[in-house]
Amino acid sequence: MxxxxxxxxxxxxxxxxxxxxxxxxxxxxxxxxxxxEKQYGxxxxxxxxETAASMQVEHGRITVVDKGALNCTLRARLLTAICRAGxxxxxxxxxxx
Amino acid sequence: xTEEFWSPLRGKRLEAVRDFLQAQxxxxxxxxxxxxxxxxxxxxxxxxxxxxxNILKCIAVSQERQGEGLAARLVSGLTAQAVxxxxxxxxxxxxxxxxxxxxxLGFYEVAHTPDILWMENRRGGxxxxxDSLRADPPPGGVTGCIVAHADPFTRGHQYLCEVASASxxxxxxxxxxxxxxxxxxxxxxxLARENTAHLANVRVCGSGPYLISYxxxxxxxxxxxxxxxxxxxxxxxxxxxxxxPPLGITRRFVGSEPFSxxxxxxxxxxxxxxxxxGIEVVELPRREAGGQSISAGRVxxxxxxxxxxxxxxxxxxxxxxxxxxTVCRTK
Numbered sequence: 001m002x003x004x005x006x007x008x009x010x011x012x013x014x015x016x017x018x019x020x021x022x023x024x025x026x027x028x029x030x031x032x033x034x035x036x037e038k039q040y041g042x043x044x045x046x047x048x049x050e051t052a053a054s055m056q057v058e059h060g061r062i063t064v065v066d067k068g069a070l071n072c073t074l075r076a077r078l079l080t081a082i083c084r085a086g087x088x089x090x091x092x093x094x095x096x097x
Numbered sequence: 098x099t100e101e102f103w104s105p106l107r108g109k110r111l112e113a114v115r116d117f118l119q120a121q122x123x124x125x126x127x128x129x130x131x132x133x134x135x136x137x138x139x140x141x142x143x144x145x146x147x148x149x150x151n152i153l154k155c156i157a158v159s160q161e162r163q164g165e166g167l168a169a170r171l172v173s174g175l176t177a178q179a180v181x182x183x184x185x186x187x188x189x190x191x192x193x194x195x196x197x198x199x200x201x202l203g204f205y206e207v208a209h210t211p212d213i214l215w216m217e218n219r220r221g222g223x224x225x226x227x228d229s230l231r232a233d234p235p236p237g238g239v240t241g242c243i244v245a246h247a248d249p250f251t252r253g254h255q256y257l258c259e260v261a262s263a264s265x266x267x268x269x270x271x272x273x274x275x276x277x278x279x280x281x282x283x284x285x286x287x288l289a290r291e292n293t294a295h296l297a298n299v300r301v302c303g304s305g306p307y308l309i310s311y312x313x314x315x316x317x318x319x320x321x322x323x324x325x326x327x328x329x330x331x332x333x334x335x336x337x338x339x340x341x342p343p344l345g346i347t348r349r350f351v352g353s354e355p356f357s358x359x360x361x362x363x364x365x366x367x368x369x370x371x372x373x374x375g376i377e378v379v380e381l382p383r384r385e386a387g388g389q390s391i392s393a394g395r396v397x398x399x400x401x402x403x404x405x406x407x408x409x410x411x412x413x414x415x416x417x418x419x420x421x422x423t424v425c426r427t428k
Contacts, residue, residue: 006185011173012202013166018173020218022185031220033203063220065203067169 003060007084010069010077017069019048019077021085024061028052034066047071051078060085098143102178104131106147114155117142121157128315129155133174135167146171151184152312156191172202176218187218188312190331207307208335215313215331217306223335226305227343230269238266241348241379242341244308245270246393248278249420250288253352253391255413256384261350262296264379269344271304275311277318279397284419291415307335316359324359329366337374348377355383356392386410400424 006022017034032044044066051074052062062078069077083090106114106129114132115125129147132155137143144167146156153175158167179187188207191199193214196206204216207223217223241261247254262268272289276282286303293299304310309317313332316324340346349371354361367378383390391411399408405424409417 006180008176008180008185012169012176013173014169018176018203020185033220035201063203 001056001082001086001088003057003082003085004087005085007081009080009084010073012065012067014067015069015073017064017066017074017077019065019074019081020061020063021057021078021081022061022063023085024059026059028058029061031061031063032066033064035068036066043071044074047074048078051075052082055079055082055086057082057086098138099136100174101134101136102131102174103134105129106132106134110134113142114145117145117159118155118157123155123157126154131178133171133178135162135170143167144171146175148175148179148182150182150311151179151187151306153179153187153189156189168198169202172199186222186306188306189216190214191216208331208339210327210330210334212327213331215335223307223339224343226307227340230300230302231344232267232300235345236267239264239347240267240269240345241265241350242269242271242344242346243350244273244304244336245289246273246278246309247285247289248273248393249280249285249396249412250292250416251391251393251396251411252386252413253384253393253411254289255292256391257350257352257381258293258296258299260381261348261379262293262299265348266298268296268299269346270299270301271308272301273309274303274305275309275318277311279400280423284423288416288419292413307340308332314363317363320359324362326362326366329363330370333363333366333370337371337376341374341376347375348379350379350381352384353380353382355390356394396420 003021003023008020010016010018012018030048032041034041034044048062048064079090118125128149130149132145132147134145135143143162144158147154156171189204191214193209196214199216204218205220207215207217243257243261245254258270270289272286274282290301293301306312309332311318313335316328351364354364371378387410396408396411
């Protein structure tokens with residue numbers, strides 16, 4: 001899926017994450033800024049890359065400003081940001097359209 | 098607590114916010130297009146923050162509500178609004194001692210002076226900007242630069258470029274990216290390229306959001322008569338410490354400024370701030386045509402008054418052609 005515009009989802013409140021998805025040149029770039037980077041940085045990276053891959057996002061820039069979000073929250077925020085950036089709708093109860 | 102969103106803030110609430118900020122040692126900024134408020138049950142302000150295009154400002158939390166995450170809610174809310182308005186590269190200015198609070202909220206330093214910390218929401222944003230401009234391999238010798246609005250590009254600009262080009266091995270010509278003048282940035286950039294095509298060592302590029310931008314130096318675009326000397330410092334510090342070193346720039350060329358007080362003040366500030374940071378400032382006297390100093394401001398005045406033919410002697414051929422075409426088209 002192509003990222004056609006910049007989008008953001010989530011908040012900076014505790015236990016949430018603000019995730020930016022932006023168009024970029026070349027391969028997928030990922031920036032993680034987390035209060036629990038030392039403990040869970042690798043886990044966050046894995047969840048984000050997996051979620052991006054599940055939506056076939058191969059180019060662009062993803063920035064995660066994490067405030068201790070659970071994996072399910074990270075996934076939901078990223079999916080929302082990707083859908084906004086790709087201008088598609090997504091059925092969270094089922095599968096991508 | 099209740100939440101209110103104003104675009105713009107006015108009336109009694111505006112007065113309350115003004116007082117609230119003042120009590121915290123901050124000043125209300127008239128250029129706040131929208132404001133997000135958190136109010137206590139009794140109507141008192143718990144926290145406020147405003148948005149001016151891509152700039153977050155006037156962010157404050159009451160003494161009683163410190164440490165409850167209200168700043169995070171403000172920044173989240175203002176960010177969402179900015180993105181909805183089409184801005185994704187966001188900036189804020191704060192006191193240096195507040196830097197940590199905002200770096201926890203996804204903001205990173207662009208530059209700082211002893212009084213102000215300038216932050217952006219992209220990690221290494223300013224470094225990416227210089228990376229995108231850097232010549233590979235880096236050229237030897239002296240690298241100079243000119244920063245110009247070029248609204249439009251005159252024979253004065255061309256003269257400045259020719260002199261600077263001859264005295265440097267490489268010259269960066271930064272054309273202001275902000276679209277707040279008479280001619281659009283894309284056209285100004287293209288004309289700068291055409292007008293310097295004969296100078297092989299000139300690299301023409303946009304100034305981006307870091308050099309004389311609405312964020313770094315708003316006064317340039319606001320046309321106010323009086324500018325505090327300290328208002329120049331942030332833009333020039335960012336240039337001297339974050340932009341010039343990676344690009345190897347050691348000389349900045351500028352035309353003397355007999356007309357605009359803001360620009361003349363900026364030139365003085367350059368002389369005050371740049372040499373001590375290893376950048377030589379070369380100020381060239383303005384070129385004249387027909388006994389008059391060449392100035393883009395004068396060209397714009399003549400165009401506005403419909404006296405286009407009188408403006409033409411100030412313009413090099415590509416600009417002349419462009420002005421004739423665009424001005425005739427709009428007539």
